[in-house]
Amino acid sequence: MENLQAYGNLVSRSYYDDTLNINEILNKIHCSDALSFLKRMPDNSMDLIITSPPYYQQRDYGCGGIGNEATEDEYINNLLPIFNECSRVVKTTGAIVFNLGDKYLNGNLSLIPYKFALKVLENKKVFLINQITWAKTNPTPRQEHRKLIQSTEPFFIFAKTKDYCFKLDEYLSHLDRKDKKVTSNFSKIGRKYFDTINQSNLTAEEKKNATRELEKVIEEVRLGKIESFRMKIRGIHKEAYGGMEGGRNNQIRRNGFTIIKITGNAMKKDLIESPVEITKGNKHTAVYPLYIIQELVKLLSNSDDVVLDPFCGSGTTCVAAKNLGRKYLGIEINPEYVSLSEERIKEADNYEEFFL
Ligand SMILES: C[S@@+](CC[C@H](N)C(=O)[O-])C[C@H]1O[C@@H](n2cnc3c(N)ncnc32)[C@H](O)[C@@H]1O
CATH class of the missing domain: 3.40.50.150 (Vaccinia Virus protein VP39)
Structure with missing residues (x-):
């Protein structure tokens, strides 16, 4: 048929x-x-x-x-x-x-x-x-x-x-495996941001949220889910210009901070x-x-x-x-x-x- x-x-x-x-x-x-x-x-x-x-x-x-x-x-x-x-x-x-x-x-x-x-x-x-x-x-x-x-x-x-x-x-x-750096000293990763949050002029609520998110992201590094991260805090770090950074600037203005995760994967x-x-x-x-x-x-x-x-x-x-x-x-x-x-x-x- x-x-x-x-x-x-x-x-x-x-x-x-x-x-x-x-x-x-x-x-x-x-x-x-x-x-x-x-x-x-x-x-x-x-x-x-x-x-x-x-x-x-x-x-x-x-x-x-x-x-x-x-x-x-x-x-x-x-x-x-x-x-x-x-x-x-x-x-x-x-x-x-x-x-x-x-x-x-x-x-x-x-x-x-x-x-x-x-x-x-x-x-x-x-x-x-x-x-x-x-x-x-x-x-x-x-x-x-x-x-x-x-x-x-x-x-x-x-x-x-x-x-x-x-x-x-x-x-x-x-290539991801090749590019991944082995982080040996987890105890130091991101610790500096705890002090930066405390010294910032974020509100008490914002400081609490920022500290909680910082603890979470440090744990992600410890578990090997991400390679590293950077944190930007309102009043301390400069805002980035335009493009993809626009969303991050909004987060900084709205929440007082933003966290940029670095996966370590090859692009x-x-x-x-x-x-x-x-x-x-x-x-x-x-x-x-x-x-x-x-x-x-x-x-x-x-x-x-x-x-x-x-x-x-x-x-x-x-x-x-x-x-x-x-x-x-x-x-x-x-x-x-x-x-x-x-x-x-x-x-x-x-x-x-x-x-x-
Ligand atoms: C560029 S080669 C492919 C090479 C293959 N990618 C490799 O790595 O070995 C193209 C092949 O298509 C075959 N070919 C040409 N015309 C064809 C057709 N009409 N039907 C099936 N195979 C054909 C050729 O004999 C040739 O081996």
Whole structure:
């Protein structure tokens, strides 16, 4: 039975006879063209999709596939149906991450990743949560004296609904641990503020509240919930100027004091540094860093979730998923890369990669 319920410009697959059974295709790499395989996958069945399609006119991976179209428009028009299928098969809590590289065409940087992202957004079926910039610490050197070395690539994170899974504490958490200073002498932390409160011209009620809040925040430091704090007291500390500080100034005026907690967590920015990687024997020439993919898997999924890569290549996404206790599903058109992925996945064993 065919269900012709519209899904944007797609058709729901829920009731097609040839729809694949998810349980039969999980934890495998499938040798197929991405579009025809995706078309047979059920709606809302994947928790997360992370992929890097072939870049425009960069390489020939053999077996036809995408990437060597005559024009940019043709390339984008071939990618869009695949993206649309991704947005159909991802759950409403899921995200779709596309990594694309740019290219100089006739001496002009083409901005093709952004042209693609803009086209995707025209459809209004997904929204763009972030564009994470991968800063390559070892970009390919070039004999070029009139241009800077290209050393960044975007990872676009799209979501289908506002319910997308987003676990900020899990993302780059090793950097939090690295940045956290060990505070050895708790007995001294913040004690000076007790005297400052007493010497201030706050009312008796305000002094009582300030002392109570100070005791609470000292306890938070002792328990390791925060790294440290600062206190500002009316009449003693200067008010800050404008911006985000406006709320704090109001607190000082209203309550007589404000407490600024310092969590010690690294600021989670839309920039991630990592070297370019190669697989053993350089069997695949365009792998993306396992480290970045692991961080994205941690940010955008829960353990046991299913992570799909429709352009699986050497299997980096699937390795990251396996390492982090997720299920995986890979699609790759070139049988040699299917075998390479399978080899890498077999060797993967709960190994987390960090870059500090
Ligand atoms: C940029 S590489 C992906 C590399 C991968 N992220 C990794 O870390 O190994 C793109 C891959 O897409 C594959 N490919 C190209 N066209 C395809 C298609 N229509 N369906 C499925 N795979 C395709 C290529 O063979 C290539 O391995």
